[in-house]
Amino acid sequence: MTSTEDRAAATALKVKGNEAFAHHDWPSAIDFYTKAIEKYDADPTFYSNRAQANIKLEAYGYAIADASKAIELDKDFIKAYWRRAIANTAILDSQNALRDFKTVVRKEPNNRDAKLKLAECEKMVKKIQFLKAIEVAEPPSAFEGLDLDSMQVEDTYDGLRLKDEMTQEFIDDMIERFKNGKTIHKKYVFQIIKAVRDIVYNEATMVEVDVASDTNLTVCGDTHGQFFDLLEIFRLNGYPTEKHGYLFNGDFVDRGSWSCEIALLLYAYKWLRPSYFFLNRGNHETDDMNRVYGFEGECKAKYNEKTFKLFSESFSALPLATLVGKKYLTLHGGLFSDDKITLDDIRKLDRHSQRQPGQQGLMMEMLWTDPQPQPGRGPSKRGVGLQFGPDVTKRFCENNGLEAVIRSHEVRMDGYEVEHDGKCITVFSAPKYCDSTENKGAYINIGPELKLEYHQFEAVPHPDIKPMAYAQNSLMSMM
Incomplete structure (x- = not known):
C-alpha cells in the first residue's frame, strides 16, 4: 500500500517533470515522470504526461503504451485518448488514431478542435485507402519521358x-x-x-x-x-x-x-x-x-x-x-x-x-x-x-x-x-x-x-x- 508520503513525493517529482517539459528538456521530464510512477503507479496523469514527453522524443510506441495505461486507470481521461491518437497518427496507424479521436468527440461533443482533428484523420484514412487501391507493383519511372x-x-x-x-x-x-x-x-x-x-x-x-x-x-x-x-x-x-x-x-x-x-x-x-x-x-x-x-x-x-x-x-x-x-x-x-x-x-x-x-x-x-x-x-x-x-x-x-x-x-x-x-x-x-x-x-x-x-x-x-x-x-x- 502506498503511503501518503510516497504520493506526495510522487506529485513533487511530477512537478519537476513538468518544469523540465516546460524547458523542452524531454529526457529529464521522462526521468522525473518515471520516478513519480515508481513512487506511486496509480495516477493516470503521470503516464499521460510521460506519453507527451515521449511524443516529443518520437518514442511513439512508448507514448501509446503510457496513454493506454492512463486510460486503463481512468476510462474518461480525455487527454490520454488524445495523446494516443496523436502517437498513432505519427506512426501512420490512422485507423487506431481515428478510433481515439472518435472517443474524444463522443465524450466531449462540444470540443470543436477534436471535431476538426477527427475530420482530418478521416480524410487521412481515406487518402491511405485510395493510395493502396491505385498502387501498382511496378510503377513507371518518373524519369521516363523527362526531356x-x-x-x-x-x-x-x-x-x-x-x-x-x-x-x-x-x-x-x-x-x-x-x-x-x-x-x-x-x-x-x-x-x-x-x-x-x-x-x-x-x-x-x-x-x-x-x-x-x-x-x-x-x-x-x-x-x-x-x-x-x-x-x-x-x-x-x-x-x-x-x-x-x-x-x-x-x-x-x-x-x-x-x-x-x-x-x-x-x-x-x-x-x-x-x-x-x-x-x-x-x-x-x-x-x-x-x-x-x-x-x-x-x-x-x-x-x-x-x-x-x-x-x-x-x-x-x-x-x-x-x-x-x-x-x-x-x-x-x-x-x-x-x-x-x-x-x-x-x-x-x-x-x-x-x-x-x-x-x-x-x-x-x-x-x-x-x-x-x-x-x-x-x-x-x-x-x-x-x-x-x-x-x-x-x-x-x-x-x-x-x-x-x-x-x-x-x-x-x-x-x-x-x-x-x-x-x-x-x-x-x-x-x-x-x-x-x-x-x-x-x-x-x-x-x-x-x-x-x-x-x-x-x-x-x-x-x-x-x-x-x-x-x-x-x-x-x-x-
Whole structure:
C-alpha cells in the first residue's frame, strides 16, 4: 500500500517533470515522470504526461503504451485518448488514431478542435485507402519521358545558368538564392535530381570508403530540413572539397521547412564531387513519411508534383550504408533482429528491387532500429522496428571486424552519444530540433588515423517559417 508520503513525493517529482517539459528538456521530464510512477503507479496523469514527453522524443510506441495505461486507470481521461491518437497518427496507424479521436468527440461533443482533428484523420484514412487501391507493383519511372533539352529557362530568370555539369559557382549562387527565399528553375531541379539518381543508383548498397592520408571525412546525422543549420556546419567545419569529404547519414528532409533546399544542396555536392560526398538513405527518405511530415507538400508548394516523384525515385536509389575505413559501419537506424546478419548480407541486398522499406526485413531494420541499454532485443519505442542491446552490438562488431557502428535517427541532447561500451555512436545534426527541443547539433570528423572527433554546434536564426509548414494536415504540427 502506498503511503501518503510516497504520493506526495510522487506529485513533487511530477512537478519537476513538468518544469523540465516546460524547458523542452524531454529526457529529464521522462526521468522525473518515471520516478513519480515508481513512487506511486496509480495516477493516470503521470503516464499521460510521460506519453507527451515521449511524443516529443518520437518514442511513439512508448507514448501509446503510457496513454493506454492512463486510460486503463481512468476510462474518461480525455487527454490520454488524445495523446494516443496523436502517437498513432505519427506512426501512420490512422485507423487506431481515428478510433481515439472518435472517443474524444463522443465524450466531449462540444470540443470543436477534436471535431476538426477527427475530420482530418478521416480524410487521412481515406487518402491511405485510395493510395493502396491505385498502387501498382511496378510503377513507371518518373524519369521516363523527362526531356530536359526541351525545357526552356526564361530570359527573366535571374539566377546563374547550369549547363551539363555541376559547378561550384552554381552551388554558391544556389545557396545565396535559398538564403534569400528564392528557388532555382525547375529545369535545374530536374537536372540535379536526375544526375544524382544516376550516380547513386550505380553505387553499392554499402559504399566502402577509405580516408586517404591527406584528407578527412565528416559524418553528419539528421538535418531534417533545417537548411540554415546545415550552412552553419559548413561555416564551422568547411565546405566540401576533394580533401574534405562529407557523409550525410539520412533524414535530410521532412519536419523542417527547407527540405527542398537541403536536398538540392546535398544533391548538387554529390553531383560535383561524387567520390568525396556520400549520402545514406534514412527512414524519412520514403514516400509514406514524406506524405505526412511535409516534404511532398513542400515540393508541390515550391516546385511541382513532378519534383516530388523524381525525388522519391532518387531516394529509393540511395545506398543504405557506408563502411568507413573498414572500421565504422555507418547507417541511419541500427542493427538487426538476427545475429547472423553480416556485412556481406548488406553488400548483397538488392535495394533496387524494393523501392520502399515496408514493415519488415533487412532494409526496414537498417532504417528504423534503435539501441537500448538493456541486453538482448526489445520492442521498438517508436512502434516500428525493434531495439538492440549492447551485447547485440558487441557480437555484430566482433563478427564483422568493426570498431563501432555509427548511426543517427534519434535526437540526442548533446548532439551525439556514445553507447554500448563505445561500439554504438549516435550523431544528430539538427540543433533545436523542430524549434522545440533544446538540443545541440553535432558532427564527427574522421581523419586518416580513423579516430573520431566530435564537434557540437548550436542552432542559428532562420526566417520565421515554422517547422511542418508544408505538412498536409494540422495533426502533424502538434508533435
